[in-house]
Amino acid sequence: xxxxxxxxxxxxxxxxxxxxxxxxxxxxxxxxxxxxxxxxxxxxxxxxxxxxxxxxxxxxxxxxxxxxxxx
Numbered sequence: 001x002x003x004x005x006x007x008x009x010x011x012x013x014x015x016x017x018x019x020x021x022x023x024x025x026x027x028x029x030x031x032x033x034x035x036x037x038x039x040x041x042x043x044x045x046x047x048x049x050x051x052x053x054x055x056x057x058x059x060x061x062x063x064x065x066x067x068x069x070x071x
Contacts, residue, residue: 007048008032009039011057019052 006028010016013034020030031046033039036057043051 004049007051010054
């Protein structure tokens with residue numbers, strides 16, 4: 001594993017911690033955001049290899065992030 005970067009976007013702190021712990025144990029580097037808007041900012045700044053996003057984020061926030069990442 002080469003330490004690919006994973007952006008975790010989740011508004012539930014316990015879920016984000018679980019994902020972070022599992023991914024880091026597997027050799028991934030992680031960064032975290034607690035909202036879609038914060039996730040977009042981190043994605044633009046760090047260009048992660050993959051984004052792991054909570055599908056239960058409020059619809060407008062999830063739609064915002066999905067649309068912005070596609071750009």
